Amino acid sequence: MTIGEGSETHAHLLSLVPKMITFTCHLCGLPDDRFPYACNLCDLSFHKDCGESTPEINYSCHPKHLLKRFTRVPSYTDRKCCMCRNELRNVFYHCSICNFSVDVDCANNPPPFTLVHPKIHEHSLILMTRRNFVCNAYGMDDDPNPYVCPQCNFMIHRNCIDIPRVIKINRHAHRIFYNHCLDAGDWKCGVCHKEVIWTCGAYSCSTCHDFSIHLRCATRFGIWDGIDLEGISENILEIKSYEVIEEGVIKHFSHEDHRLKLKEESGANDEYILCKACNYPIISSPFYKCEECDDCILHKKCAYLPKKKIDSFYKMWFTLTTEREDLDYFNQSPCSICNARVPEIN
Structure with missing residues (x-):
């Protein structure tokens, strides 16, 4: 390089x-x-x-003056980038007239001046730097660079613009929903137990009418799994791969021509039976078997794997597949998580 x-x-x-x-x-x-x-x-x-770096730059968020390159932080500044509020490092850009500083990352990647059709608001939003405000979505004033709607006097942090509308957290039994304001009253956050300003945005529960939580508390790492559940039915976080026909009999998506019947013992002393899904021996595990063609044998736990599910780490749908071209690809590529190769399917 x-x-x-x-x-x-x-x-x-x-x-x-x-x-x-x-x-x-x-x-x-x-x-x-x-x-x-x-x-x-x-x-x-x-x-x-x-x-x-260059000696000076034109910066879209500070169009009045050029910003000059500095390698020493002036004593009259707060030693922080005016955009991201991180500590200024060895090189940054500064306007001495306005006492405006930006670090190299923010200088190279300025935020957009206008947001058209933002998810959080019905009108376009305009960036206004260095203005103290209370965020209408969060209720706090820890970032002095709001996006503003002049028509509504609506102000919001950059980080609050794309907030998820419906989420599930590990501190509450039900889904919670984002609201632009709560009903008038004294509200406490279900995580930090501090006051929730009811006129600002917060999450609440449609079942437990006294439960509320700050936006930032709800979306903290370790509290929320990162999945936006808007538009996803509460009953389909996982999609079954089989249909129950009667007790002990199912129809599985991987073998749709025939039904599979549950067997409690394999009789593995006489033969070496492999599960069609995981390619491991059945041995003494309960399993499903097609009695018409003997072409499909699945561990009970493999047969019950969901056809589709949302992964909390990758925050996307994953689909269980039996397609030959997909299997050929996976047989040549290691698993992205454990790095082991997928076993060859019979």
Whole structure:
């Protein structure tokens, strides 16, 4: 990897040193022990951010003045990026006239100035930087860069714009639903137990009418599984792969021509029976078997695997498949989670 010759930081080509070494950045003067970008002609080293930076930029979120590159944080600032509120690092951009600072990440990836058709509101929203406000979705004022609807005097954090409408959390037995405001009253958050401002947005339960929870508390890691349940029936988080015909008899999607009958013992002393799904021996496990063609044998637990289910880690539907082209692909590729290869299907 290189930073082009004739960049505004250095006149020569800068190349990534493929090992961790102790160096002092020629631009910001700070020592480091990571992977530097170095000029082989001048024997100079740079941080990646420093090497790629330019002396000044036009920034869409601060159009009044140019932002100049700084490598020392002025004492009159709060030492934080005005956009993301992270601590300023070794190189950043600053307007001394307005005391406005942005780190390199925010300088390279400015938020959109206008949001058309946002999920959270019926009108377009406009970004207004450095304005203290109370978020209409969250009820807190920890980010001074709201998106605003001038028509409604509606203000919201950037991180609250795409909030899920319907979720399930591990602190409550039922699904909870996002509301733009609650009924008037004294509400307490079901997670942090602090006040919930009823005029601002919060989650509530349609079954337990006294339950509410802050938006940020509900969507915290370890509280919510990350799945937006809007449009998903409460009864179809998993879709069955079989239909019960009568007690001990099912019709399975992988063998639709015939019915499968439950067997409690395999008689494995006489023969080596493999499950068609997992390819492991039946041995003494209960299993389903097609008595008409003997072409389908499934462990009871394999037969009961859902046809489709939502995975809480990947936050998407996964489908159980028997298609030959899909199986050929999986037989050549390891599992993305355990890294083991899928066994060859008989």
